[in-house]
Amino acid sequence: MKVPARWRIGQAIVLVLIALAAAYYYTKGWHSPKGTSPALDSRTAGDMLGFGLLAALTWLTTPATGVIAVTTVQEALRRRWIVVLTGFSVLLLLFSGSFTGLQPGSEEQFLQDIGTLFISTITLLIAIFLGVSLVPPDIERRTIFTILSKPVNRTEFVLGKFLGLCASLALALFVMSAAFLLAYMLFVTSRYTDAWAGSAVASRMPLGWTLGNLANALILHYGQLVVVASMALTLSLFVSSITAIVFCFLAYFGGQMSSYWQNLGGRAEGGDASTSISRGMQGMVNVVYYALPRLDRFDVHTQLAADTPIAFNTVWKAWDSGLIYSAILLTIAVLVFSDREF
Numbered sequence: 001m002k003v004p005a006r007w008r009i010g011q012a013i014v015l016v017l018i019a020l021a022a023a024y025y026y027t028k029g030w031h032s033p034k035g036t037s038p039a040l041d042s043r044t045a046g047d048m049l050g051f052g053l054l055a056a057l058t059w060l061t062t063p064a065t066g067v068i069a070v071t072t073v074q075e076a077l078r079r080r081w082i083v084v085l086t087g088f089s090v091l092l093l094l095f096s097g098s099f100t101g102l103q104p105g106s107e108e109q110f111l112q113d114i115g116t117l118f119i120s121t122i123t124l125l126i127a128i129f130l131g132v133s134l135v136p137p138d139i140e141r142r143t144i145f146t147i148l149s150k151p152v153n154r155t156e157f158v159l160g161k162f163l164g165l166c167a168s169l170a171l172a173l174f175v176m177s178a179a180f181l182l183a184y185m186l187f188v189t190s191r192y193t194d195a196w197a198g199s200a201v202a203s204r205m206p207l208g209w210t211l212g213n214l215a216n217a218l219i220l221h222y223g224q225l226v227v228v229a230s231m232a233l234t235l236s237l238f239v240s241s242i243t244a245i246v247f248c249f250l251a252y253f254g255g256q257m258s259s260y261w262q263n264l265g266g267r268a269e270g271g272d273a274s275t276s277i278s279r280g281m282q283g284m285v286n287v288v289y290y291a292l293p294r295l296d297r298f299d300v301h302t303q304l305a306a307d308t309p310i311a312f313n314t315v316w317k318a319w320d321s322g323l324i325y326s327a328i329l330l331t332i333a334v335l336v337f338s339d340r341e342f
Contacts, residue, residue: 003062014058022051029312041313050320053327057159064152065160072164073171076130086172089122093179097187111187112214112304115180120221123173124252127225130168131232132244134161135337154338162233162330169225177218181211205307213303216310220298223315223322227293228252230326234333237340254288255295261288293325294318 030043076082096115100107138144147157188207189195198206205213231251235244254261264285297318300310 007063011058011061015055018051018054018058022048025051025312025316029316032313033309033311046324047317047320050316050323053323060155060159061163062156064150065156065163068147068152068157068160069164069167072134072161073167075134076164076168079130082126082130082168082172085122085126086175089118089176090179093118093176094183096180096183100187107191108184108188109305111184113301115184116214116217116221116301116304119173119176119180119218120224122176123169123221123225124228126172127165127169127228128232128245128248128252131165131229132236132241132248134165134233135236136241155334158233158330158334158337162230162333165229165233166226169229170222173218173222173225177215181214184214185211209309210307213307213310216315217300217304220300220310220315220318223319224252224295224298227255227295227322227326230329230333231293234329234336237333237336251292252295255293256299258289258292258294258296261285261292294321297321 026043026048030041030047032041093115096111096118099114100111103110138147148154152160185207188210192199192204195207198204198209228248228251232244232248235247239247300314302308303310303314
């Protein structure tokens with residue numbers, strides 16, 4: 001199917017924006033802010049691969065892919081459990097300031113923790129349960145024949161479902177995040193008259209800075225959702241929904257423990273005999289480590305608690321690894337779906 005020139009122009013604009021973001025990262029963005037740990041101050045070819053993957057996804061997105069993505073978002077909005085769950089979450093987040101009395105003396109930190117944790121949990125559930133239920137119904141109802149009989153190939157179908165799933169998650173995350181940030185802003189401004197200026201004496205950062213840091217943490221969480229969404233969609237193509245859900249939860253919690261698997265393998269290579277593990281167990285640990293996504297890179301609760309800025313290099317290095325993992329999963333999904341007989 002020939003792609004219209006207007007569509008290609010839009011893609012070219014997006015590609016220019018991706019190139020500008022890559023140039024910023026390569027020249028300046030890879031540095032950590034002054035006064036913070038320079039542990040992430042490095043730039044490698046792998047860091048730039050994520051920009052290339054975004055560019056490739058942009059170029060592969062055809063009008064047919066866009067139509068399927070929009071249809072997927074509409075389908076998600078028609079599912080009552082998503083609308084009810086999101087609406088209920090928004091209400092709880094708007095009144096989350098009333099729960100701060102559970103931890104006197106650390107109200108702001110408690111509100112940050114409970115808000116980000118609640119949003120992470122709800123959106124994770126949406127990502128998994130929605131992701132595993134997008135393609136199988138089309139196959140069971142035989143509507144897949146109607147879709148593929150049109151000028152839509154199987155790659156466009158899979159990419160359209162994935163982009164629609166990501167857009168649905170972005171919408172849910174945006175609504176919840178807006179409610180949470182609004183509730184946090186109102187809570188802090190009601191307690192401090194100098195909330196926007198901050199207080200050096202009380203070691204309290206300006207409200208605008210804190211809101212920006214929370215927004216960066218939520219952007220990182222969206223990266224996790226993209227990885228989980230690609231996993232749920234891929235698994236739903238060749239295993240049952242229940243099995244896919246179980247594997248997604250196992251991969252999520254296992255990915256959060258990636259540093260543990262890494263350290264365990266490191267102790268196997270060095271260290272004394274009393275703490276080392278067998279070669280066979282070391283091999284199993286390495287398989288687990290490399291098979292799971294590095295979701296621990298998206299966890300910045302420590303930085304939020306310590307009022308450490310979440311810099312662009314922190315966000316992008318996590319997103320870069322997530323995009324690489326998602327690209328591998330989507331490639332598998334396209335190959336499996338292309339060879340599947342209905």
